[in-house]
Amino acid sequence: RTSTFPTPSSQEKVWKMMNSSLLTPSSSSHVQTPATTFDHEDFLDQIFASSPWPSDEAPPPPPPSSDGFVDSRHQQIMMMPLPSHHQNEVVDGSSVHSLYNGFSAGGSLPFHIPQGTAGGMMNQQGQALTQNQPQVSASIATGGTAAAPPQSRTKVRARRGQATDPHSIAERLRRERIAERMKGLQELVPNGNKTDKASMLDEIIDYVKFLQLQVKVLSMSRLGGGASNSQISEENTSSAVAGGNQATGNSNDSLTMTEHQVAKLMEEDMGSAMQYLQGKGLCLMPISLATAISTATCHSRNTLIPGAAGGVGGHPSSPNLSGMTVQSTNKVKLSGNGVTEGSPPLVVKEAL
């Protein structure tokens, strides 16, 4: 029996209803051998009546009669495993079936857990689920129901008593959740095409550091006119991180920022400007040299000799300065026209 699953919002409503309308936990261990095999079919038909599952069809508040009690209970029980199966979109009728076998009238065992931590469960819905499942499966084992064929796709399905180590189920669910969020993060972070989880996390960490560094530098450059050398030098260590990201997605932003920074530093003291650039992996050199190098060795990945750059960049009033990164993988040109004291308009060009 198949059905489409309820929309998440209705599921949440269902959860809330479940948690709020939980009946007293007094009837503790009534989950036992199925004295009566009631009519599952009716339940399932009722519940999987139409697609999508409208929230109105959510279990009604438990009526006072014991039968109604059972019904709502079981309906509530029904919904628990469903959210975890949303991927497969197939209600495993037989497995759910076996769930019910463990319950007789008034069985409320699985609800102990969600009820006890109803508040926290909202945050830990997956774990509530996993907690309930082993209980259920334990009761199933006592009930001695026939095991449904385990799903081949996700191991989360295996709710049998044997392989359902509650910890492993929780682990899997947790990993699934984390993987989902990693996917979401991947789109945010530039250069997020790494499939390896560890390297993806590295990228994320670097990106966060980079953004924080940007905030810091921007707060220095604006209003701040002339950041002191000490701050810049402590930036140099962390700007190595930024250097890696510069070439990937944020090249424009960070280069503009770098320009501003360098411009301001050059107003004060050429040495500090050079230090800053070197910390970022950039250097200054005359445009002529830069163009000569770029045309001659477009594809070379040699790093520049720092000495050459240092020797040239020591003139604060030299008209034309340009810079090239010393990064091996990416070359960025930082060329300027007429660097005079006061307002240096720097032009940034990106080469290969």
Add this chain to the structure above:
Amino acid sequence: MASADKPINTDVPEKDVFALHFLQSLSNLRRQNTFNSPEKTNDRVKKIKKAAYVSMARAAGGTNRLWSRALLRRAAKENNKIVRFPRRKKRVTCLRRRSNRRDPVEEEEAERLRNLVPGGGGMGTSKLMEETAHYIKCLSMQVKVMQCLVDGLAPK
């Protein structure tokens, strides 16, 4: 619950919300007497940076996000202000119910991330990722705002 993760909300307000908060905080800073003294650029920079973060936290979601709450609380502590946060319906801190929640392979990275993202110490890994996503979005928005301001105010 895996399916309930689908509607993870990582929406972030528009740029102007951030800009508004930031400009307000900047103008507040200007009104301070000690602000415009040219010698102490260090302090000035630090104040601006803090103002940036605080305004970002307010713009991004106020007290609805874990990281923003942690940021605001931290900032308030530095100012020796007592901030009271309204109690949320859901629990803010996740219940640590299982012993083996942490996968040792990814845990060191998660530690680093925790140190970066404000409020990361009290979160489980999956919640941490969610907060990181929102934090990244807000940070990039804030950076854009500040960059626009810098460009607008840059001397020609």
